[in-house]
Amino acid sequence: MKKNKHILGKRICVIGPSGSGKSTFSKKLSQKLNYPVLHLDQIAHIPHTNWVRAPREETKSKHDTFIKKDKWIIDGQYKRLMPQRLKRADSIILIRANRFKCLFRFFKRCSLKGNRPGKLLGATKEFNFRMIFWILFGQSKRWKKQMEIIKQYPHINIIKVSSFKELDEILNQS
Numbered sequence: 349m350k351k352n353k354h355i356l357g358k359r360i361c362v363i364g365p366s367g368s369g370k371s372t373f374s375k376k377l378s379q380k381l382n383y384p385v386l387h388l389d390q391i392a393h394i395p396h397t398n399w400v401r402a403p404r405e406e407t408k409s410k411h412d413t414f415i416k417k418d419k420w421i422i423d424g425q426y427k428r429l430m431p432q433r434l435k436r437a438d439s440i441i442l443i444r445a446n447r448f449k450c451l452f453r454f455f456k457r458c459s460l461k462g463n464r465p466g467k468l469l470g471a472t473k474e475f476n477f478r479m480i481f482w483i484l485f486g487q488s489k490r491w492k493k494q495m496e497i498i499k500q501y502p503h504i505n506i507i508k509v510s511s512f513k514e515l516d517e518i519l520n521q522s
Contacts, residue, residue, distance in 0.1 A: 355439070355505060356381075356438065356439045356505070356507075356518075356522060357437075357438020357439050357505065358383070358418060358419035358420075358438055359415075359419060359420055359436050359437045359438045359439075360377070360383070360420070360421045360422070360437070360438065360439050360440075360441065361421075361422050361423075361433060361434070361437050361439070361440045361441070362374045362377075362421065362422070362423040362424075362440075362441045362443070363423075363424070363425055363440055363441070363442050363443065363494065364442065364443025364444070364445060365443070365445055365447065365450050365483065365487040365491075366450060366454065366479065366482060366483055366487065367445070367449075367450030367451065367452075367453040367454040367457070367483055368443040368445035368449075368450050368453070369443065369445070369453065369512060369515065370423040370424065370443060371387050371389075371423050373423075373441075373443075373515050373519075374387065374421050374422075374423035376519055377421055377518070377519060377522065378421050380519060380522055381419075381421075381522060383419045383420055383421050384414075384417060384419070384420050384421070385420070385421045385422070385423065386411075386414045386420065386421070386422045386423070387423050387424060388411070388422060388423065388424030388425070388426050388429070389424055390469070391406075391407050391410040391411060392407045392424075392426060395469040396469065399476075404428075407426075407429070408428075408429060411426075411429045411432075411433070412432060415432060415433050415436050425490070425494060427490075427493065427494065427497065430494070430497050430498075431497070431500075434497070434498065434500075434501040434504060435501070437501070437504050438504065438505060439504060439505040439506070439507060440498060440504055440505070440506050440507065441507045441509060441515075441518065442498075442506060442507065442508045442509065443509055443510075443515070444491075444508060444509070444510045445510065447483055447484055447487065447488075450483050450487075451480065451483045451484060454479060454480070454483055
């Protein structure tokens, strides 16, 4: 897999299931390319709460302002925001991760006390049972819907990965 900054372009979407490493990868790629990064979970939730949703219009406004930038990396899905983002995107890195590995990573991040990429500012609670159910059973349905949306934007370079090794290759070759 030979990927570089030219192939990735200036506007990059990182899409994958919860716990797949989207935020960590996006942060590393952002540092390597010197692109601003937006973790959608951070604008879709109210800081200093335990993941309480922000008003939709506020989230949309922050998202739409960010995508006007010349270069960016955005991690996350939020289907209702995808069309305007994909119109501007040059590439999508699609992470297709094993749900049991994602679940393991979810438990691991719940046990960490420190900061992690993509964590909501001031959130004190990471663990919830709904997330476990979502990782195990909900995400595969969403994947199909997202692929239908993505197919509507044939100009986008799609890079499919299924391992952390492949993500590291993208970082090394960018």
